[in-house]
Amino acid sequence: MPQGSEALPLLLKGAVDLIERKELEAKLDRAAKTGQPLTVKAGFDPSAPDIHIGHTVLLRKLKHFQDAGHRAVFLIGDFTARIGDPSGKKATRPQLSREQVLENAKTFADQAFKVLDREKTVIEYNGTWLDALGADGFIRLAGKYTVARILERDDFKKRLAANQPIFMHELLYPLVQGYDSVAMKADVELGGTDQLFNLLVGRDLQREWGQEPQVVLTMPLLEGTDGVEKMSKSLGNAIGVTDSPAEILGKIMSISDQLMWRYWELLTDRSVPDIEAMKRDVVGGGLHPKTAKTELAKRIVADFHGEAAADEAALEFERRFTQKQIPDGIPSASFEVGDTPVKISQVIARTTGLSVAETRRLIDQKAIKELDPMSSELVDITDDRPRLRRPGDQATYKIGKLRWITVRFEPSST
Numbered sequence: 001m002p003q004g005s006e007a008l009p010l011l012l013k014g015a016v017d018l019i020e021r022k023e024l025e026a027k028l029d030r031a032a033k034t035g036q037p038l039t040v041k042a043g044f045d046p047s048a049p050d051i052h053i054g055h056t057v058l059l060r061k062l063k064h065f066q067d068a069g070h071r072a073v074f075l076i077g078d079f080t081a082r083i084g085d086p087s088g089k090k091a092t093r094p095q096l097s098r099e100q101v102l103e104n105a106k107t108f109a110d111q112a113f114k115v116l117d118r119e120k121t122v123i124e125y126n127g128t129w130l131d132a133l134g135a136d137g138f139i140r141l142a143g144k145y146t147v148a149r150i151l152e153r154d155d156f157k158k159r160l161a162a163n164q165p166i167f168m169h170e171l172l173y174p175l176v177q178g179y180d181s182v183a184m185k186a187d188v189e190l191g192g193t194d195q196l197f198n199l200l201v202g203r204d205l206q207r208e209w210g211q212e213p214q215v216v217l218t219m220p221l222l223e224g225t226d227g228v229e230k231m232s233k234s235l236g237n238a239i240g241v242t243d244s245p246a247e248i249l250g251k252i253m254s255i256s257d258q259l260m261w262r263y264w265e266l267l268t269d270r271s272v273p274d275i276e277a278m279k280r281d282v283v284g285g286g287l288h289p290k291t292a293k294t295e296l297a298k299r300i301v302a303d304f305h306g307e308a309a310a311d312e313a314a315l316e317f318e319r320r321f322t323q324k325q326i327p328d329g330i331p332s333a334s335f336e337v338g339d340t341p342v343k344i345s346q347v348i349a350r351t352t353g354l355s356v357a358e359t360r361r362l363i364d365q366k367a368i369k370e371l372d373p374m375s376s377e378l379v380d381i382t383d384d385r386p387r388l389r390r391p392g393d394q395a396t397y398k399i400g401k402l403r404w405i406t407v408r409f410e411p412s413s414t
Helices: 004-011 021-034 056-067 098-112 127-142 154-161 168-184 193-208 245-254 257-267 272-284 289-305 307-323 344-352 356-364
Strands: 039-044 071-076 121-125 188-192 215-219 332-337 368-372 377-380 394-399 403-411
Touching: 004 021, 004 056, 021 215, 039 056, 039 168, 056 071, 056 188, 056 215, 056 257, 071 098, 071 168, 098 121, 121 127, 127 168, 168 193, 188 193, 193 215, 245 289, 245 307, 257 272, 257 289, 272 289, 289 307, 332 344, 344 356, 344 394, 344 403, 356 368
Parallel strands: 039 071, 039 188, 071 121, 188 215, 332 403
Antiparallel strands: 368 377, 368 394, 394 403
């Protein structure tokens, strides 16, 4: 892998914020010349025992620095998890006990090594230095930052404007996370876009302690399988790294074609030019989107279960399609959608030429079925209630005994 600033294309792939680029280039070149690797940290609060592939976006970026020869630190926030990160929250997070946090951390770290190189990864617990601070140390830390600056955080401002409570321990969270960078003398800190404020506090505190400030690099928050909300198990749109190969592959195959490209960028090491070329092939008709999505799904399964499991899951998925006698070359059509729910009868009528009345009659007779992309099962459409469709969604319908149509939902031009 390229060294120094030549490694930037891969290191910056998918990144959102970079503060500052010139600093990163200088640090990388210095490390290449001196042979002294950078200390690159990414912190994770084990608020739950399992991780999903949304977490692996940050882990993969840490792996990129690791592959470039740098010291990758997987920081487990055993102390900060007990505070509860208020980032992006409209209400106070529940605080966890030390026992809960340590229990979660056991599996959390093991699952992270499905991405990171176990032999080359440094594991730290921030309780090591934060527990040792004591009351006096916390007062001194609090004296490094003003209340006005802390309240510049967007989520705090919104809660103040809405007259919602903000507790004192929440105000301390950015300082505590920032102090991690001081204690570790971090050169680079990685985080999600919702962590930007906290990461910048780390830069400020390092200056207060006379250290060279860390470079901040943020990664986007991955949308879940619904393509709308951030991936979360509580929302039912997550893909767990411990899910079975068949489950992972089926869930990936269920995402929209539009979201597929986001997953290609953030969940694989395929280069941006290669992904753009593949996208052009799909648009031009030289590559079927299902083929591109199957390759994506196999790559993600292989990351967590190996190549053999990925191949078997893909074969089983295809077998289920064949058994259901789903034909190749299903015609496709587009349907424009906005914020207003649409009826199935409208979609079918406009994309097939059938009348709305005829379509409704077929629905009443249970003669229109929709393909569930996760199970490959054909599901009867039993009512014509309006359903909200998002741009980028896709649905395949069987109409009567022989007719099929795949509808791609696109943003309204009006």
